[in-house]
Amino acid sequence: MADGSLDPQGPAAESMADLWWLMLSLGVAVFVIFAVVLAVGLFRRRPPEASEPGAEGPRRFHAWMIGAGVAGPLVIIAIVFGATVHAMRGIETTAPPGALVIDVVGHQWWWEVRYPEEGITAANEIHIPVGRPVALRLTSADVIHSFWVPALGGKLDMLPDHTNILVLEADEPGEHVSRCAEYCGLQHTLMTMVVVAEGEEQFASWVAARRQPAPEPADDTARRGRDVFIGTGGCASCHAVRGTTATGIVGPDLTHLASRSTLGAASIPNTPANRAEWVSDPHDLKRGVAMPAAELSPEDLAAVVAYLGSLR
Numbered sequence: 001m002a003d004g005s006l007d008p009q010g011p012a013a014e015s016m017a018d019l020w021w022l023m024l025s026l027g028v029a030v031f032v033i034f035a036v037v038l039a040v041g042l043f044r045r046r047p048p049e050a051s052e053p054g055a056e057g058p059r060r061f062h063a064w065m066i067g068a069g070v071a072g073p074l075v076i077i078a079i080v081f082g083a084t085v086h087a088m089r090g091i092e093t094t095a096p097p098g099a100l101v102i103d104v105v106g107h108q109w110w111w112e113v114r115y116p117e118e119g120i121t122a123a124n125e126i127h128i129p130v131g132r133p134v135a136l137r138l139t140s141a142d143v144i145h146s147f148w149v150p151a152l153g154g155k156l157d158m159l160p161d162h163t164n165i166l167v168l169e170a171d172e173p174g175e176h177v178s179r180c181a182e183y184c185g186l187q188h189t190l191m192t193m194v195v196v197a198e199g200e201e202q203f204a205s206w207v208a209a210r211r212q213p214a215p216e217p218a219d220d221t222a223r224r225g226r227d228v229f230i231g232t233g234g235c236a237s238c239h240a241v242r243g244t245t246a247t248g249i250v251g252p253d254l255t256h257l258a259s260r261s262t263l264g265a266a267s268i269p270n271t272p273a274n275r276a277e278w279v280s281d282p283h284d285l286k287r288g289v290a291m292p293a294a295e296l297s298p299e300d301l302a303a304v305v306a307y308l309g310s311l312r
């Protein structure tokens, strides 16, 4: 998984990485010049006549003061300022025409993802087509979070009472990690997400599959799991599974849960064992999470896990 702002995978991240390298090279150059001048000053032998008072000393001192102390820093700051303004102007802050619009809502501690034009609701996993700008409309349902996919662009705050727009684009197919970049409580560290950049065709088939309601359970165990999920288990009061009577909005939409690669906001791999552990004791995996531990008989737990596994 490519993951880092110094391994840019899109135009916005690239301009920021270029700016970072420029600042690093200027900083290194200044440090090297400073170190050389300091070394020369420390180790050169004083000529015997230097102790004699004369006009040469003060004049050289003034030249150094004005050159290295005033003019040099001004030039360097002007270069960095110009490059920063240039990079900022190159980054879009409104949705460009033809952009894919995705609404992302931060929750403690997961990500709600909606594609308004495609009519899709997902969670903790964003799919985007390669080579097409994506306008993310960012907001929060509770505290301040911050959206950040280091490989694709800069971070932007997710505020409860305001929508910020972040425009990203991926140059190549790949999977990237997104992290919450604003401390938002106990599980801020485990507020992660997977961003999958894929070809237009793959993306279109992902969209088509996500638009479908949840598949009918194929066997008795999964059917029993669905009944527990909607009934006695109480899962449906927080989670939605499209195509069923489960329409909760407190927790992530689980319509296609089994097709996602992770659980718990990208904190653990989505395997049957982890699903069972998550349902029976989510606090063991992610302390402080809003989901209560389900009090289910072993048979009901196995049935719910089988049902969740059928939600492709």
Ligand code: CUA
Residues within 6 Å of the ligand: 106, 107, 109, 144, 145, 146, 180, 181, 182, 183, 184, 185, 188, 189, 191
């Ligand atoms: Cu959400 Cu930190």
